[in-house]
Amino acid sequence: MYLKKLYHTNKWWFAAVLLFIAMQLFLNAKQGVVFSPVYHYGMYSGVMSPEKEYQVAEITVNGKKLRTQDFTPAQWDKISYTVQLFHDQQAWNSLQWNNDIKRLMHVQDSSKYLNNISTADFNTWYKNYLQTILHEKVDSVAIDFTTYTFDGTKLTKKPGL
Numbered sequence: 001m002y003l004k005k006l007y008h009t010n011k012w013w014f015a016a017v018l019l020f021i022a023m024q025l026f027l028n029a030k031q032g033v034v035f036s037p038v039y040h041y042g043m044y045s046g047v048m049s050p051e052k053e054y055q056v057a058e059i060t061v062n063g064k065k066l067r068t069q070d071f072t073p074a075q076w077d078k079i080s081y082t083v084q085l086f087h088d089q090q091a092w093n094s095l096q097w098n099n100d101i102k103r104l105m106h107v108q109d110s111s112k113y114l115n116n117i118s119t120a121d122f123n124t125w126y127k128n129y130l131q132t133i134l135h136e137k138v139d140s141v142a143i144d145f146t147t148y149t150f151d152g153t154k155l156t157k158k159p160g161l
Contacts (some may be wrong), residue, residue, distance in 0.1 A: 051160070053149050057083040060142040061130060063073055078133055086122050089115055 007014040059066045059078050068076050093114045101107065127138045147158040 050150050050152075053128065053147055054155065055145050055147050057087070057145045058146050059083065060140075060144070061134065062139050075133060082126065082129065085119075085144070090119075 003014065003017070006017060059079060066079060071079065097114055123141060123143075127141050130138045130141065148155040149158050150156075
């Protein structure tokens with residue numbers, strides 16, 4: 001048996017393993033008391049409900065809207081997820097600066113804390129990036145975010161605001 005062999009080999013490790021087992025049993029018996037994810041993974045087993053609304057980037061290249069079904073999943077992730085990450089990062093940086101950093105650190109210079117990539121810089125980079133994926137010249141790119149609502153069974157495009 002492992003514990004018997006461990007006891008004879010190293011009494012300190014035996015005590016540590018026994019303590020870990022005892023803590024795991026205690027936490028499992030408490031059902032829901034989470035001390036650490038190292039000890040108890042129950043915190044990850046909850047039901048995840050779908051969101052009520054989803055924002056989706058609609059990308060138009062050279063006047064033609066890109067469609068998911070025209071690309072492999074990996075290609076589509078490269079195309080759309082890049083836009084989503086930039087959009088989310090811009091919003092997150094601004095939120096953190098306005099809510100926390102500026103208030104707590106009493107700093108007025110945001111250049112060290114905010115992403116300094118402008119939308120124009122991103123669009124220039126993104127056009128070149130799309131050319132490598134699409135293997136064609138990209139003259140224009142338009143990115144629009146459309147909101148879809150989920151009613152429990154299907155996604156419906158929300159009317160323009």
